[in-house]
Amino acid sequence: MASSKPRVKVPKTASKDEVITIKTLISHKMESGQRKDSDGNPIPRQIINKFTCDFNGKTVFSCDLEPAISANPYLEFSAKVPESGTFKFTWVDDDGSEYSTESKIAVE
Amino acid sequence: MRNLPGILVAGVAATAILAAGSVLADQANLPSIDGVELKTRVDAPEGHPLPEIISGFEFRTKETQALELDDFTNPGFLMVENGEAAWSTVEGSAGKSCESCHGDASESMKGVRANMPKWNEAAGRPFTLENQINECRTERMGAEAWKWESDDMLSMTAYVGLQSRGMPVAVDLEAGDMMSWWEKGKDFYYTRFGQLDLACANCHEDNYGNYIRADRLSQGQSNGFPLYRLKWQKMGSLHRRFKGCMDNIRAKAFKRGSDEFVALETYLAWRGQGLSVETPAVRN
Numbered sequence: 029m030a031s032s033k034p035r036v037k038v039p040k041t042a043s044k045d046e047v048i049t050i051k052t053l054i055s056h057k058m059e060s061g062q063r064k065d066s067d068g069n070p071i072p073r074q075i076i077n078k079f080t081c082d083f084n085g086k087t088v089f090s091c092d093l094e095p096a097i098s099a100n101p102y103l104e105f106s107a108k109v110p111e112s113g114t115f116k117f118t119w120v121d122d123d124g125s126e127y128s129t130e131s132k133i134a135v136e
Numbered sequence: 137m138r139n140l141p142g143i144l145v146a147g148v149a150a151t152a153i154l155a156a157g158s159v160l161a162d163q164a165n166l167p168s169i170d171g172v173e174l175k176t177r178v179d180a181p182e183g184h185p186l187p188e189i190i191s192g193f194e195f196r197t198k199e200t201q202a203l204e205l206d207d208f209t210n211p212g213f214l215m216v217e218n219g220e221a222a223w224s225t226v227e228g229s230a231g232k233s234c235e236s237c238h239g240d241a242s243e244s245m246k247g248v249r250a251n252m253p254k255w256n257e258a259a260g261r262p263f264t265l266e267n268q269i270n271e272c273r274t275e276r277m278g279a280e281a282w283k284w285e286s287d288d289m290l291s292m293t294a295y296v297g298l299q300s301r302g303m304p305v306a307v308d309l310e311a312g313d314m315m316s317w318w319e320k321g322k323d324f325y326y327t328r329f330g331q332l333d334l335a336c337a338n339c340h341e342d343n344y345g346n347y348i349r350a351d352r353l354s355q356g357q358s359n360g361f362p363l364y365r366l367k368w369q370k371m372g373s374l375h376r377r378f379k380g381c382m383d384n385i386r387a388k389a390f391k392r393g394s395d396e397f398v399a400l401e402t403y404l405a406w407r408g409q410g411l412s413v414e415t416p417a418v419r420n
Contacts, residue, residue, distance in 0.1 A: 053214070099369035
């Protein structure tokens with residue numbers, strides 16, 4: 029797949045200070061750099077190397093991704109929601125491009 | 137390897153496997169996705185070579201099964217979404233998209249995958265979903281045919297296939313000359329190929345439920361294709377799986393879309409009759 033398309037699943041509403049589960053999935057080939065093409069030349073590494081999740085501008089979760097992670101990486105984590113706001117998800121590619129998406133949550 | 141409750145345990149004799157199978161057959165809760173139940177075990181009709189027809193789903197670990205049972209975690213849906221976008225994209229000299237003729241896919245494509253391969257009178261041969269899509273593209277849209285294993289084709293077969301999810305596989309062998317293709321596929325299934333001199337039946341009929349090295353053999357059913365295979369790290373067609381099997385037994389594989397593979401697909405659809413379509417399934 030040429031373009032990387034993120035999918036995220038965040039509950040639309042939560043109660044104050046509730047711990048919610050967030051699921052994310054992005055399409056990416058995660059080329060490890062260890063493989064060779066049919067002519068024996070190494071295929072250059074191209075992976076998503078970093079993922080961050082911000083809530084109202086503050087980072088609540090981030091991680092580095094390594095070459096051994098499989099294609100189309102799936103990440104699941106929890107976050108505590110003190111107030112209504114917006115989650116922003118960012119994936120950073122080796123080639124410098126960033127893929128991001130946002131998701132709103134309302135605290136009732 | 138862990139032995140999972142409710143799933144066949146490795147290394148037991150074939151008779152024991154069947155005994156365990158019949159206990160599992162009356163499972164109270166069928167696996168379901170968003171309320172759509174999947175029949176992963178069905179009784180075989182008379183004259184069927186298997187005592188019970190079992191989906192590949194049942195042979196996988198509960199972790200792999202869980203991936204398939206949630207549309208969000210199922211990585212096959214990345215391609216389904218591409219297919220959904222392509223459905224309404226105008227292409228070709230006729231200025232049409234799939235949607236121009238077929239409208240809403242969730243209505244018009246319901247059951248299509250379940251009945252494939254289907255006899256095509258004009259072509260005088262059975263059509264797989266890939267054949268049908270390409271005929272639409274070249275004959276009606278004036279667009280270029282897609283390659284069998286291209287992302288475009290896999291996305292579309294996955295999207296169209298999804299509309300039949302949960303419906304029983306039911307191939308119509310009465311139509312046209314389907315029986316001769318079925319016969320040809322059956323011959324293929326029981327013919328030994330390659331340096332390892334193995335037929336499909338040696339693994340998938342005589343030894344399903346047993347381990348072949350680290351992998352548990354399934355019945356080789358086709359109801360989940362195209363599917364996301366974790367080993368491939370992407371979607372793949374049934375014919376890619378055929379080719380993989382033939383490579384494994386050190387045979388020279390037929391081409392994707394070849395008459396041999398279409399005949400085998402026809403026969404396999406009959407072998408898997410009654411199983412729910414699981415497209416896009418997830419396997420290891």
